[in-house]
Amino acid sequence: MLRSAMKATVIVSLKPTVLDPQGMTIHRSLASLGLTNISDVRQGKIFDVSIKDGASRQEVERLAKEVLTNPVIEEYRIIWE
Amino acid sequence: MKFGVVIFPGSNCEHDCYYVVESVIGQPVEFIWHQDTSVKGFDAVILPGGFAYGDYLRTGALAKFSPVMKAIGDFAKQGGLVFGICNGFQILAEAGLLPGALLRNVGLKYVCKFLHLRTETTDTPYSNILKKNQLLRIPVGHGDGNYFADPETLKRIEDNGQVVFRYATASGEITPEANPNGSLHNIAGIVNEQRNVLGMMPHPDRSSESLLGSADGKLIFESMVNALVRAG
Numbered sequence: 001m002l003r004s005a006m007k008a009t010v011i012v013s014l015k016p017t018v019l020d021p022q023g024m025t026i027h028r029s030l031a032s033l034g035l036t037n038i039s040d041v042r043q044g045k046i047f048d049v050s051i052k053d054g055a056s057r058q059e060v061e062r063l064a065k066e067v068l069t070n071p072v073i074e075e076y077r078i079i080w081e
Numbered sequence: 082m083k084f085g086v087v088i089f090p091g092s093n094c095e096h097d098c099y100y101v102v103e104s105v106i107g108q109p110v111e112f113i114w115h116q117d118t119s120v121k122g123f124d125a126v127i128l129p130g131g132f133a134y135g136d137y138l139r140t141g142a143l144a145k146f147s148p149v150m151k152a153i154g155d156f157a158k159q160g161g162l163v164f165g166i167c168n169g170f171q172i173l174a175e176a177g178l179l180p181g182a183l184l185r186n187v188g189l190k191y192v193c194k195f196l197h198l199r200t201e202t203t204d205t206p207y208s209n210i211l212k213k214n215q216l217l218r219i220p221v222g223h224g225d226g227n228y229f230a231d232p233e234t235l236k237r238i239e240d241n242g243q244v245v246f247r248y249a250t251a252s253g254e255i256t257p258e259a260n261p262n263g264s265l266h267n268i269a270g271i272v273n274e275q276r277n278v279l280g281m282m283p284h285p286d287r288s289s290e291s292l293l294g295s296a297d298g299k300l301i302f303e304s305m306v307n308a309l310v311r312a313g
Binding site: 017018019021022025067068070072073 | 138139142146174175180181182184185186187188189227229230231263
C-alpha cells in the first residue's frame with residue numbers, strides 16, 4: 001500500500017493554573033458584542049507539522065515537548081491525521 | 082577580568098552593555114557570537130536585551146538552542162557569572178538556568194518607563210555593594226516581563242532568598258500599583274540557587290550614567306567586579 005506523508009497538529013496551551021492575559025482581554029471584549037454566554041477564553045497556538053514517509057512519530061513528540069512547549073507554563077497535545 | 086556580551090540575531094542592547102562595561106566601569110569586554118561553542122577566557126557573560134530570533138514561538142525559546150547556550154550552561158555550572166537583562170532573562174528562564182517563566186504583561190501593554198527596584202538581598206555577586214532595601218531607579222522596556230513560577234517553585238526561591246529585586250514604590254513599598262507587568266510577588270530579578278546567574282527585566286545598562294537619568298544600574302555591574310576581584 002502506498003503511504004502518504006504523515007501530518008500532525010500540535011496544540012499548545014497555557015496550563016489551567018497559568019494566567020492568560022491575552023485570553024482574558026479577548027474575553028472582556030466580548031461583552032460589547034453581546035456574547036454574554038461565553039464564560040472563558042484561553043489563547044493557545046497550533047502548529048501544522050509534516051513528517052517524512054515512514055518516519056517515527058517520536059520526532060514530533062520531541063518537537064512538541066522540547067521546542068514548542070515551555071513545560072513551566074504550557075502543555076501540549078498532538079492530533080495525528 | 083574579562084566580560085563577554087553575547088549577540089543573538091535580534092539582540093539590540095549589546096552595545097549598551099559593551100559600553101557600560103568598557104567605558105563606565107572600565108573593564109575589558111568582548112562580544113560573543115551566538116554560534117560560538119566556547120566562552121573560555123571569560124569571567125562574566127552578559128545576555129543583553131532585544132528580541133532574539135524575533136521572539137518567535139516564545140521570548141527566548143529559540144535562542145536557547147544557539148550553540149553558545151550549551152557553553153554558557155556549562156560555564157554557569159562551574160560558577161561563572163551569567164547575567165541576563167530583559168530578553169537575556171527570558172532566554173535564561175527558557176534554558177532552565179533560572180526557575181520560572183516570563184509571561185505576557187498583564188494589560189498586554191509594552192511598558193517602557195523608569196521605576197523603582199527594592200534590593201531584597203545583598204548576598205549575590207550582583208548586589209554585594211548594595212544595602213538591603215536600597216532603592217534603585219532603573220527603567221524597564223518589555224512586553225513579556227510578567228514573572229511566573231508554580232507555587233512550590235515560588236516558595237523555594239523566596240525561602241532561599243533568590244529574589245534579588247522587586248518592583249517598589251518610590252518610598253520602597255511593594256504594592257500592586259508598583260508592579261508594571263503582573264509579576265508574582267513583584268519579582269523583577271532573581272538568581273539561581275548557586276547565586277551566580279542573575280536575570281532581571283529592568284535595564285541597568287540603560288541607567289549607568291546620570292546623563293541617562295540614573296546611574297543606579299552601575300552598582301550592579303560594580304558588584305560583579307567586586308565579586309570577581311574577591312574571587313581572585
